[in-house]
Amino acid sequence: MNKFLAKQVLVEFYNCSKDIIDDVNKIEILMNKAVLKANATIIKSTFHKFAPQGVSGVVVIAESHFAIHTWPEHNFASVDLYTCGTTIDENKAILYLKEQFNASKFQSKTLNRGNLLEINKNI
Amino acid sequence: MNKFLAKQVLVEFYNCSKDIIDDVNKIEILMNKAVLKANATIIKSTFHKFAPQGVSGVVVIAESHFAIHTWPEHNFASVDLYTCGTTIDENKAILYLKEQFNASKFQSKTLNRGNLLEINKNI
Numbered sequence: 001m002n003k004f005l006a007k008q009v010l011v012e013f014y015n016c017s018k019d020i021i022d023d024v025n026k027i028e029i030l031m032n033k034a035v036l037k038a039n040a041t042i043i044k045s046t047f048h049k050f051a052p053q054g055v056s057g058v059v060v061i062a063e064s065h066f067a068i069h070t071w072p073e074h075n076f077a078s079v080d081l082y083t084c085g086t087t088i089d090e091n092k093a094i095l096y097l098k099e100q101f102n103a104s105k106f107q108s109k110t111l112n113r114g115n116l117l118e119i120n121k122n123i
Numbered sequence: 124m125n126k127f128l129a130k131q132v133l134v135e136f137y138n139c140s141k142d143i144i145d146d147v148n149k150i151e152i153l154m155n156k157a158v159l160k161a162n163a164t165i166i167k168s169t170f171h172k173f174a175p176q177g178v179s180g181v182v183v184i185a186e187s188h189f190a191i192h193t194w195p196e197h198n199f200a201s202v203d204l205y206t207c208g209t210t211i212d213e214n215k216a217i218l219y220l221k222e223q224f225n226a227s228k229f230q231s232k233t234l235n236r237g238n239l240l241e242i243n244k245n246i
Contacts, residue, residue: 044171064179114135
């Protein structure tokens with residue numbers, strides 16, 4: 001039995017193309033496509049363009065959410081892939097986004113969410 | 124000068140009231156109020172009720188996002204408070220949500236996002 005309810009992969013993309021990560025329409029399309037690449041299911045998405053620059057947005061998925069915040073002035077994008085279930089392949093989403101952002105590299109950290117031992121101790 | 128672009132507080136709420144964390148309208152209201160408690164600015168929010176149970180949702184804020192996923196069957200709610208800037212008080216949001224969920228306890232972990240040393244190394 002799985003010991004955790006969910007998994008969260010935090011990804012930092014460096015040296016991204018400024019024009020791409022400042023384009024809210026493009027980012028919304030790419031994040032939705034990343035959900036499909038990961039074999040997850042889109043429910044709905046909401047994205048926002050900041051002035052003078054930067055994009056924030058989230059795709060709510062059947063398996064939790066994908067979120068992004070971009071800092072075009074730093075060529076930097078920060079992405080969260082929060083998922084549950086065993087059928088999701090986050091790596092495919094990450095590699096797809098790296099390519100689409102023209103990022104020179106990424107760093108990722110994986111965390112578990114919802115420790116069932118802890119949850120059951122507290123009920 | 125700040126060394127990071129943003130901060131992310133991951134919070135796990137245990138032993139929550141099942142009825143509350145399974146009520147999508149209530150959760151959307153509480154998450155939006157939590158944004159205000161933290162002194163942050165709501166941009167837009169999107170929430171979804173799963174069948175047979177559970178709620179997922181995100182409030183996009185001027186300072187990044189607040190997200191939630193609930194597992195009523197485990198009396199458990201998992202919340203992310205992703206913020207930038209120095210004017211946000213996440214603790215006020217956390218204590219407000221703990222009270223509103225009737226949670227017996229919470230655990231939180233704070234991470235930094237967007238390491239400027241790393242970003243500047245890669246430009």
